[in-house]
Amino acid sequence: MEFVDYLQAVTDGVMQGAYYALIGIGFTLIFGVMNKINLAYAAAAFGGAYASLGIAALIGSGDDFGLPPLLMFLASAVAAGLFAWIVYTICFRFTPDHYELATLMATVGAFFLIEEIAVHATDGEPMDFPEVLQGIIEDPMIEFSDAFAIRGDLLTIFLLALIAMAVLLLLLYRTKLGLATRAVAQQRTAAQLCGISVDRTNASTFIIAGVLGGLAGAMIGAAVGVLSPLLFVPLTVKGLIVTVIGGLGSIPGAIVAGLLVGGLENVFLALRGITERDMYVMLLLFLFLAFRPQGLFGKKVLRD
Amino acid sequence: MKHQIMFVAAAALAFAGTQSAAVSADREVHVAGFGAKSGVVRSFGVNTEAVMRAAAEKINNEGGIKLGDGTKGKVVVTFYDDRCKAEEGISVVRRIASGKAVVAIGPTCSNVAEPLFGVLQKRAGDASDTGLQFPIFTDTAIKGGLAKISEWAFRNVPNESQMYQSLFKWVKKENPGFKSVFGGVEEDFAHSRFTWYKVMETRAQEAGFKVLGRVKWLLNDTNFTTQVRQMKKAKADVIAISSHPFTLCGVLKEMKRQRVKYKQLIGLTSSSSLETLRGCSKQAKGIIIPTSFAPVTAAAKEAAAGAAKFNGSADLHSAAAWENMFILKGVIEKTGVMAKGDTVQADRRKIRDGLAALKSTGGLIGGIQRTKEGEAVKPYVYVHAQGKEWKILHDPRK
Numbered sequence: 297m298e299f300v301d302y303l304q305a306v307t308d309g310v311m312q313g314a315y316y317a318l319i320g321i322g323f324t325l326i327f328g329v330m331n332k333i334n335l336a337y338a339a340a341a342f343g344g345a346y347a348s349l350g351i352a353a354l355i356g357s358g359d360d361f362g363l364p365p366l367l368m369f370l371a372s373a374v375a376a377g378l379f380a381w382i383v384y385t386i387c388f389r390f391t392p393d394h395y396e397l398a399t400l401m402a403t404v405g406a407f408f409l410i411e412e413i414a415v416h417a418t419d420g421e422p423m424d425f426p427e428v429l430q431g432i433i434e435d436p437m438i439e440f441s442d443a444f445a446i447r448g449d450l451l452t453i454f455l456l457a458l459i460a461m462a463v464l465l466l467l468l469y470r471t472k473l474g475l476a477t478r479a480v481a482q483q484r485t486a487a488q489l490c491g492i493s494v495d496r497t498n499a500s501t502f503i504i505a506g507v508l509g510g511l512a513g514a515m516i517g518a519a520v521g522v523l524s525p526l527l528f529v530p531l532t533v534k535g536l537i538v539t540v541i542g543g544l545g546s547i548p549g550a551i552v553a554g555l556l557v558g559g560l561e562n563v564f565l566a567l568r569g570i571t572e573r574d575m576y577v578m579l580l581l582f583l584f585l586a587f588r589p590q591g592l593f594g595k596k597v598l599r600d
Numbered sequence: 601m602k603h604q605i606m607f608v609a610a611a612a613l614a615f616a617g618t619q620s621a622a623v624s625a626d627r628e629v630h631v632a633g634f635g636a637k638s639g640v641v642r643s644f645g646v647n648t649e650a651v652m653r654a655a656a657e658k659i660n661n662e663g664g665i666k667l668g669d670g671t672k673g674k675v676v677v678t679f680y681d682d683r684c685k686a687e688e689g690i691s692v693v694r695r696i697a698s699g700k701a702v703v704a705i706g707p708t709c710s711n712v713a714e715p716l717f718g719v720l721q722k723r724a725g726d727a728s729d730t731g732l733q734f735p736i737f738t739d740t741a742i743k744g745g746l747a748k749i750s751e752w753a754f755r756n757v758p759n760e761s762q763m764y765q766s767l768f769k770w771v772k773k774e775n776p777g778f779k780s781v782f783g784g785v786e787e788d789f790a791h792s793r794f795t796w797y798k799v800m801e802t803r804a805q806e807a808g809f810k811v812l813g814r815v816k817w818l819l820n821d822t823n824f825t826t827q828v829r830q831m832k833k834a835k836a837d838v839i840a841i842s843s844h845p846f847t848l849c850g851v852l853k854e855m856k857r858q859r860v861k862y863k864q865l866i867g868l869t870s871s872s873s874l875e876t877l878r879g880c881s882k883q884a885k886g887i888i889i890p891t892s893f894a895p896v897t898a899a900a901k902e903a904a905a906g907a908a909k910f911n912g913s914a915d916l917h918s919a920a921a922w923e924n925m926f927i928l929k930g931v932i933e934k935t936g937v938m939a940k941g942d943t944v945q946a947d948r949r950k951i952r953d954g955l956a957a958l959k960s961t962g963g964l965i966g967g968i969q970r971t972k973e974g975e976a977v978k979p980y981v982y983v984h985a986q987g988k989e990w991k992i993l994h995d996p997r998k
Contacts, residue, residue: 301829308825412638420642422846422879427853437857447825447857516822521853522879524846526640526820565826570787570816 297566300443305562311450312519313558314457318512319531320538320550321464322505328545329481329501332399336383336406338532341509342525343410344376345517348510349423351375365426365518369456372514373507379410380506384499411528422524425517428452453515460511461551467504468547477501481545537581543594552592627673629665629932629939631656632701633921634692635708635740637681640846643875644708644740648921649679650912651903652705655925658906665929668936675925684709689716697734702937702947704736705924708917710743710790713753720750724952733945735952737928739920742869743794747974754955754974756920756927760869763890763980764799766996768807770982771838771864771888778863782836783814784827784851786843792868796842800866804840812836817847824854832860840866841887845873849880856883864888873915877988884985892978893919893964894992900964919964927961966997 319338326334348363348371356362363371387402427449429436436448468474479487480497488494516531517523538557542549557577564576584591633652637645656675659665664672680696682689689712696704707713721731731750738747738755747755772778781804786792801811812834815827828851831839839855839862841848848871865887867876872889893916895904900914903922907914914922931954932939937947958970966979979997983990 304829305826308823312823415638415640415642419646420640421875422849424849424879424881435859437859445858449857520822520850522846522849524640524820526846527822530820530822562823562826570818570821570827 298443300441302563302566304444305566306559307444307446308450309559309562310555311447311454311558312562313555314454315512315515315519315554316531316534316538316558317551317554318457318460318508318515319535320542320554321461321547322509322512323535323539324542324545324547324550325501325505325508327539328547329477330388330498332388332396333403333536334383334387334502334505335400335403335532336387336410337380337403337505337509338513338535339407339410339528340379340383340506341376341513342516342523342528342531343379343414343513344372344374344506344510345425345513345523346414346417346423347375347379348372348514349425349517349523350417361426361430365428365430368426369428369511369514369518373510376510376513377503377506380502380509381499383506384502388498388502389495407528407532411525414525414528418525420525422522425514425521425523427521428456428515428518450519453519456511457515460508461547464504464508465547473497473500477504537577539591540581541584541591543591545595546591546593549591549593627667627671627939628676628700629667629673629937630676630678630699630701631925631928632696632699632704632706633677633679634682634689634696634704634706635679636684637679638683641684641708643873644684644917645679645681647907647912647915647918648706648708648739649677650907650910651914651918651921652677652679652925653910654903654906655922658902659925659929665937665939666933668938673939675929682707682709682712684712686712686715689713690719693719693734693736694732697732700941700944702735702932702939702944703928703951704734705739705921705928706736706741707738708740710741710746713738713741713746714743714749717746717749717753720752722750724751724949724956733948733952735948735955737924737955739924740917742917743791744798745973745975751956751974752952756924756968756976756978758869758890758892758916758978758980759975760795760890761799761803762977763869763892764795764803765806766980767866767888767890767982768800768804768809770994770996771866772807772809775837775864778837779810780812780834780836781809781838781840782812782831782834784831784839784841784843785814785816786819786847787816788818789844791870792842792844795868796840800840800842804838809838817843817851819844819847821847821850824851825858827851828854828858828860831855832858836862838862838864838866841871842868843871844868845871845875845879848876849883852880852883852887869916872983872990873917874913877985877990881985881988885987886984888982888984888993889990890980891916891983891990892980894981894983894990896981896992896995897965903964923961923963923968927955927958930961931955931958 348368352361352363391398439445538553542553565573635645656677664674680692785796867887867889872891904914935950935954969977982994984993
């Protein structure tokens with residue numbers, strides 16, 4: 297392979313890393329506020345994408361999706377926000393706060409429940425999902441040379457993801473809701489003493505994370521062109537890897553780690569082939585856990 | 601008085617006869633089905649179950665199955681989910697074998713079939729072998745040569761090696777100018793991997809094609825850009841893709857985005873299903889796939905309609921369950937199965953022996969030859985995707 301091939305692989309990978317970053321942000325946001333992992337997060341995100349397909353199918357007919365792709369993204373975000381709130385209510389709101397394994401196992405159950413609902417609703421079949429520029433630009437490939445090109449649809453998804461991340465940061469650092477979220481994340485009891493409702497803040501965090509996840513689910517559907525329950529497990533794993541590498545609780549970390557993992561994954565694929573690609577990604581995870589367990593931007597973890 | 605006695609005796613005989621008829625009407629031949637009904641391969645189990653129930657309904661509506669004592673019994677189908685997992689498949693079959701079923705149709709996945717056949721008795725009648733003595737007649741699991749594992753295992757699945765040998769030869773004959781083939785393989789799925797490396801690649805070379813290379817991806821990949829760029833660079837005349845519908849659709853969409861040029865596209869047998877058309881009918885247009893089922897005969901059309909009635913679809917895999925049901929009906933009638941509570945194990949042995957003795961059977965699109973190893977040699981046609989349907993492109997028998 298020539299240099300331009302690696303450049304192409306990195307470019308494609310970094311753009312796809314944008315949706316890894318969104319999934320990672322969802323995990324890290326919830327962990328940051330509640331200090332707990334929501335393993336059903338990516339499943340709820342894809343639940344949103346499936347719901348948008350369902351809504352589009354109700355409105356449209358035949359090959360017509362019934363909704364423009366960007367409205368499907370919106371529908372997916374709203375539906376995933378709703379699913380995230382349901383997951384919060386079932387798995388976190390009423391489970392014992394001091395027993396962390398209870399919420400973890402509850403989210404594992406929620407993951408499989410959502411996955412199996414998607415399987416039963418579609419018989420596990422791949423569902424056609426519209427590309428983001430469908431109906432706007434027929435051939436979105438931007439070719440710079442025979443050897444280097446950028447997918448216009450993927451570039452659009454990348455830019456949309458960056459906008460979503462910017463909106464999230466604005467929400468967290470420029471609004472009262474963001475202030476409350478950060479206060480609960482930093483010192484829960486103090487936040488409560490200041491009159492902040494922890495329960496309402498937690499629920500809001502789940503909904504915000506769910507909306508981001510719904511966008512990511514629709515983006516992945518649009519990038520691949522197909523939705524399938526096969527995506528649930530690998531994207532959950534990718535999201536967790538991104539969260540650990542970025543640093544648990546760090547949103548900038550999740551953004552950087554998402555793009556990094558996406559880019560490196562494609563380089564590993566180009567260098568070592570498909571059968572070794574994931575091995576190197578996992579090796580990267582182990583290296584971080586061993587030598588920098590706080591991740592790229594997380595708080596330093598002291599060893600016992 | 602004598603007349604009265606005669607009348608009472610006649611009435612008693614008539615009553616006894618009625619009772620006897622009632623018993624025979626209640627006789628049931630239990631046939632179990634098993635396959636994946638959860639997880640991403642759920643559609644396989646759903647379709648097989650629909651086809652089995654449709655076939656059972658037809659058999660029962662036509663009077664049922666003639667049993668060894670001349671009475672008629674009705675077919676009762678029970679379907680179990682093995683989740684496409686080996687340990688669950690084995691557990692399900694052990695449960696089936698502990699009940700009234702005289703035979704089972706399944707499983708969906710080759711990774712279930714292979715270990716499952718391993719727990720069956722290897723040689724029928726071998727007293728030193730305590731393996732499970734229960735006949736299994738597979739409709740879907742397609743990996744080559746599995747039935748030889750046990751004399752209790754039989755399969756009615758197509759021979760992919762023969763199908764692709766014929767297909768590549770036909771493509772070459774129709775298009776002598778086509779020189780090269782490039783492959784795409786779903787590397788982590790037993791069937792797709794086996795079919796590329798052991799079947800497609802070698803059969804393409806035998807037909808006179810130069811295989812320029814192959815690219816690989818995994819079953820749950822979301823990114824095919826790098827692989828498709830390699831595919832584009834190869835500039836092959838024929839692109840052969842050995843993968844299941846989800847990644848097939850992802851790859852076909854990426855090929856369209858990257859404007860990959862090819863003269864012919866060939867797909868994996870398992871992709872000749874509605875799944876592919878639901879996922880990417882536009883991009884799959886023109887792809888040729890050999891299949892052992894297409895609704896080309898009256899019987900095949902009836903099977904397809906029956907499957908639809910039970911919310912399934914008849915395809916390459918599930919349609920075999922229809923054939924299996926009618927083959928079993930013939931075997932049960934020929935071997936004198938009794939379908940009584942105390943004859944279950946003897947009935948199972950009769951069915952096994954009956955299946956082993958078959959040299960040929962009927963099939964939905966033509967006669968099927970049976971091999972000594974318990975495998976089938978099935979007729980096939982080439983279909984291509986046209987809109988939301990698979991249409992017959994060529995029938996090699998003509």
